[in-house]
Amino acid sequence: MNKLKPLIDVLSATILNGPPGWEDREVRGVFASDLISDILVSDGEETLLLTSLLSDQVLRTADVIGAVAVVLVNRRHIPAALTKAATKQGLPLFSAPLSKFNACVRLGPLMEMA
Amino acid sequence: MSPVQQPEEDISLRIQELAGNLKIRDVMTRHVFAVTRTCTMRDVQTIMKNNAISGIPVVDSNHVVGMVSVHDIMSAFEQDWMADAVADHMTTGVRTLSEEQPLSFAMSAFSKFPYRRFPVVNRKNELVGMVTLRNINVALIQELSRQLATMETEGGRVTPPASSDSCIFYRTYRLARYDFESGGKASAELREQLRVRGVAPKTIRRAAVACYELEINIIAHSHGGTLTLYIDRDCVRITANDFGPGIPDVEQAMTEGYSTANDWIRSQGFGAGMGLPNTKRLSDEFAIQSGVDMGTMIKSIVNLNTSEELSDESK
Incomplete structure (x- = not known):
């Protein structure tokens, strides 16, 4: 089991919403997808969700599957509304300029180790 | 455990219930294009095309005497009747609905007859509107939304x-x-x-x-x-x-x-x-x-x- 903090660090991700105690939230798995349909079919628990989608539905979907946090990859400019919605939901939200593939590559060894 | 049974909702009953308080007058289109007997089939075709409508009533001092549908226009094209007066080629014996009637009358008229629109008349038998299935659907959805809004405001x-x-x-x-x-x-x-x-x-x-x-x-x-x-x-x-x-x-x-x-x-x-x-x-x-x-x-x-x-x- 991984803590969220080292995973965010390895991605050099920017914190958009970090509710108190986010660092210690536990992550069991990572799911990377730009298709909400696929995220909804996924079965993993305590998931860290990686996506380049920027719609409101991403956060709702994360909520519905009980995701631990969301990292918006491949994106530099994040709509303010998205950050605001994450704050309201109490969902940790990050952005990373890395591509989804590169983000997964960096997370891989950490997830393997756990 | 035994699953909770969904109460069987009779859909047609529910629709009847929704339509319950509405009259044809409440749902009809009031802005109606009508022509007189002496207009040509081409005139009708132009009105239909410009206003995206598919049926026009023919009136004589506000009384409905016939209908011209897209089908009639197609026949007119085929037979080279486009310059003729509508009186020669319109559908006669048109069924009208009365604006005072409940909406459910219009609903059964649509299921009983093959027509896609009915002219609506007042007590003096004068044309006051038209009703299509679309009018009915919109009215039912509005009524449903209104009921839901009431539900929502009541928590x-x-x-x-x-x-x-x-x-x-x-x-x-x-x-x-x-x-x-x-x-x-x-x-x-x-x-x-x-x-x-x-x-x-x-x-x-x-x-x-x-x-x-x-x-x-x-x-x-x-x-x-x-x-x-x-x-x-x-x-x-x-x-x-x-x-x-x-x-x-x-x-x-x-x-x-x-x-x-x-x-x-x-x-x-x-x-x-x-x-x-x-x-x-x-x-x-x-x-x-x-x-x-x-x-x-x-x-x-x-x-x-x-x-x-x-x-x-x-x-």
Whole structure:
């Protein structure tokens, strides 16, 4: 089991919403997808969700599957509304300029180790 | 446990009920194009084309004496009658409806006769409007929305079905076509309701995802509809009802990967053709009924406190 903090660090991700105690939230798995349909079919628990989608539905979907946090990859400019919605939901939200593939590559060894 | 039975709703009865207080006058189009006997078929064709209408009444001092339909115009083209007066080629013996009649009269007129529009007259038998199926559908949906709005302002706690005295939570949500903004409200509330009751996270997730899939289905694929949540001690019941267009082949719609989603829906991250199969997979009980041009009703039940769930959690 991984803590969220080292995973965010390895991605050099920017914190958009970090509710108190986010660092210690536990992550069991990572799911990377730009298709909400696929995220909804996924079965993993305590998931860290990686996506380049920027719609409101991403956060709702994360909520519905009980995701631990969301990292918006491949994106530099994040709509303010998205950050605001994450704050309201109490969902940790990050952005990373890395591509989804590169983000997964960096997370891989950490997830393997756990 | 025995699943809670969905009260059998007689749809036609429900529609009759909705139409109950409405009169034809309330739903008809008042801005009507009409022509006199001496106008030519070409005049009628021009009016139809410019105003995107497919049937025009012919009047003589405000009394309906005939109708010209697109079909009549096509015959006129074929027979080279376009320069003739409408009086020579119009359909006569037109059935009219009275503006005082209840809306249900118009509804039965549409099912009894092959016409797609009826002229509406007042007590003096003068033309005052036209009524099409579209008028009726719009009126019914407006009436339904009005009733739902009343429900919502009253806190959404409408009287639950009489049979369910163990009901813990009952609420209906209204969902409009393409209103992705509203998608997720019901599932968020469902998640919270189950969380405060200490339901196992796995079960919460199943119920919330099933609910979300059904919300998105209504938003992405229907003309709009409602989603009802019902929670009691034993289960969550999610009922999704929409106003059409209906699913021609339910079996196909239940196949993984089959989707009718357009590019816009896909651009929102949906439309992989997994919604219905995924909902069924997550449900302990699942039922779907659909009628083309009528709508779709889906029921999903997720059992709470199953022994399987407990053993899963203790792992």
